């Protein structure tokens with residue numbers, strides 16, 4: 627069996643289900659730019675990457691799509707935020723099936739949660755953006771809200787903002803809270819563009835994993851922010867990735883964690899055999915190149931077939 631990018635050995639015939647993935651589209655109708663570290667960013671091209679992704683997913687007839695967040699970019703002029711996100715949502719709308727979105731820091735720079743969540747079709751409680759779904763009885767997807775506690779995106783909840791700002795102040799002495807200067811090792815994740823999973827969401831996660839265990843389901847955990855230092859730069863990690871992973875590791879049903887945010891992508895297998903795959907960003911595709919994929923789910927593994935800059939990956943479940 628050959629794939630767009632890399633070759634993977636075939637062991638099993640038909641997947642149980644297949645889905646499309648894309649991360650960090652960060653569309654804006656503005657000229658090309660660069661990241662803080664100078665990596666080129668193609669704000670208009672990313673929409674073309676999404677168009678090609680949708681065409682490919684429709685051709686492959688994948689059952690659903692997951693968008694890993696940062697749908698529009700923070701540099702989008704605020705008076706154009708709604709039009710920009712609508713443009714991206716319209717492109718997703720050309721896909722012949724459901725699209726599951728998550729929020730990222732750039733979405734929150736642009737729009738308040740009350741506007742964002744309905745647009746992204748995220749049914750929420752208390753403006754939180756976590757949810758789960760089962761496309762087939764054997765598999766459960768958990769989508770985490772990595773900005774549940776965050777210094778960005780909570781203008782309507784000053785208490786949450788104050789909690790997050792204090793959390794950051796205690797851990798990051800820099801006046802620019804996006805700067806990791808002077809922070810050592812894992813401390814370098816305490817940056818304003820990251821966030822944390824709160825207590826209620828943590829309990830909910832525990833309950834869903836318990837339920838999935840009873841139902842004998844394999845679980846895929848999705849979050850805009852990466853959950854393992856082996857797969858991502860430390861500067862991109864969820865603030866309390868360790869607490870989230872402690873909950874996930876209580877259960878054997880969680881097999882794979884997927885995320886975005888760290889644009890260069892990555893893969894690791896953690897100490898409990900859980901795969902972590904950070905997806906390469908659509909935003910950083912030079913004209914004519916791609917970063918999207920489709921994932922086949924089998925009983926014993928996930929098979930990511932990536933286009934161009936998205937590396938293909940076989941993720942065999944640990945038993």
Ligand SMILES: Nc1ccn([C@@H]2O[C@H](COP(=O)(O)O)[C@@H](O)[C@H]2O)c(=O)n1
Nearest residue numbers: 661662663802804805806807817859861
């Ligand atoms: N004020 C800042 C902002 C970012 N960084 C570091 O740059 C990296 C990427 O930043 P982007 O948000 O532009 O992708 C990341 O590793 C940050 O820690 C910084 O040092 N100071």
Ligand SMILES: O=P(O)(O)OC[C@H](O)CO
Nearest residue numbers: 731819861862887888889
């Ligand atoms: O897409 P940004 O601007 O949030 O950048 C994320 C950083 O690359 C994470 O280190």
